[in-house]
Amino acid sequence: MDPMRRYILSGLSLVLMLLALYLIFVYVPTEKEMGIVQRIFYLMVPMGWLALLSFIVVFIASIVFLAKKQSGWDALAYSSAEIGLVATTGALVVGSLWARPIWGVWWTWEPRLTATLVLWFIYVAYFMVRSFAGEESRGARFAAVIGIVGFVDLPIVVLATTLWRGMHPGGVIFSGGLAPSMLLTLLVSLAAFTVLYVVLLMTRCSLRNAETTIKQIKVNT
Amino acid sequence: MENAGYIFTAFAVIWALVFGYVFFLLGRQAHIKRQLDSLQKGIKEEPSPPGKM
Amino acid sequence: MNFLRKAMVITRKDIISEMRTKEIIFSALLFALLVIITFNFAFGGSQEMMLLVAPGILWVTFTFAGILSLNRSFIAEKEENCLEGLMIAPISREVIYIGKMLGSLLFMLVIEIIALPVLAFLFNLPVLSAKIIVVTLMATIGFVTVGTLFSALAVNTKAREIVLPILFLPIVVPIVISAVKASGLALSGEPWQALAPWLNIIGAFDAIFLVVSFWVFNYIIEE
Secondary structure (H helix, E strand, O other): OOHHHHHHHHHHHHHHHHHHHHHHHHHOOOEOOOEHHHHHHHHHHHHHHHHHHHHHHHHHHHHHHHHHOOHHHHHHHHHHHHHHHHHHHHHHHHHHHHHHHHHOOOOOOOHHHHHHHHHHHHHHHHHHHHHHOOOHHHHHHHHHHHHHHHHHHHHHHHHHHHHHHOOOOOOOOOOOOOOHHHHHHHHHHHHHHHHHHHHHHHHHHHHHHHHHHHHHHHHHO | OOOHHHHHHHHHHHHHHHHHHHHHHHHHHHHHHHHHHHHHHHHHHOOOOOOOO | OHHHHHHHHHHHHHHHHHHHHOHHHHHHHHHHHHHHHHHHHHHOOOHHHHHHHHHHHHHHHHHHHHHHHHHHHHHHHHHOOHHHHHHHOOOOHHHHHHHHHHHHHHHHHHHHHHHHHHHHHHHOOOOOOHHHHHHHHHHHHHHHHHHHHHHHHHOOOOOHHHHHHHHHHHHOHHHHHHHHHHHHHHHOOOOHHHHHHHHHHHHHHHHHHHHHHHHHHHHHHOO
């Protein structure tokens, strides 16, 4: 993970973020039904997306880790889970801030929010299992199991909650569909946050690898 | 501009989370540096390390 | 069927051991009954209210009683160091998983078979219908597939009693939702087609997690 690549990616993320900011606040027209609050949408979708993307990475890294037993993969899973937890927390908070002006309630048990909440608990379980496991290697294995089981569970949770509550009452699907300007703004925002995710992931991953290496050295001396 | 407060709070929270996480990472990095320093000192203080590691 | 027979040996061991102390069944059953009675005081009221609340009460009870009984599943193994013995035995790890799982399934079913009539009696509701029994059976299978896996995991951690619920509850959310909905529909006298989507979800959960837990169990108990 050479520093040059990281600088470039960070720079790219900054550029994309600024572009997204401009698009969100200056370029895109105000949605007629919801007013300006609708612009939170361009923040919420990326948060939800990051929460999911992180978990996908955790899932794949966990599988490879269990198969190959190389700590680098565990570091990847750990780092992605950490960022994922932050992203999921963000998704829940932004989701509430969106729900309040639109639907009048801070929280609702609609499919997407509920599934996000469950995901949040799965992330917490991931870390809890690690710290309660007694020793590092066992903790890593247990966490990998949580990563796999949790990921497989997620679609079933979405299915069950969707059947349970039905879709948003008119919420996210706008009355006029998604105008091209909105689509552009959304895509840029998604790209900006995805690149940010990659930067943070790379950074955290190399830090984590350093931490485990140091721990190993200390154990060996 | 009725609901501007909500948009502001949403963005503020996200910024707080991102910067909070960055500070957290900086903290981990400082921690690693401290550990490396102490390891280095440990190696220097060994006049002749007992064989290979 | 050799595999199944080996697994049944473990199940038999668990059953025999449980028959001696009756520890799991008594404690979980007592807990279930107390929870049901407490809910009756919490929600006690009209018959319409009972009809609304009963499915939820039923499944909260079964979920928490299930956690109690699943917690016990591997604690004995750990404390008496039986787990090492099991692992040295010439059986694959998966056999241990299925054996323990079937044991837990049996215990939970016994508890449920006793709790259901009590619920019917206290709440005046037709809880003993075929539909409810099917829902209960399918949901319990789902509970024990992941429950056995997590129990084996929890027993190897420092805070075993708290770890199992924290792992278990988020994962079985789909089962709880579906079981409550399906039970509610059954109590209201709806036909099987109405229950079908919910039963499908539970069934899918059972199948998927049976396979996944089966694969992953090995990584939990290897040393």
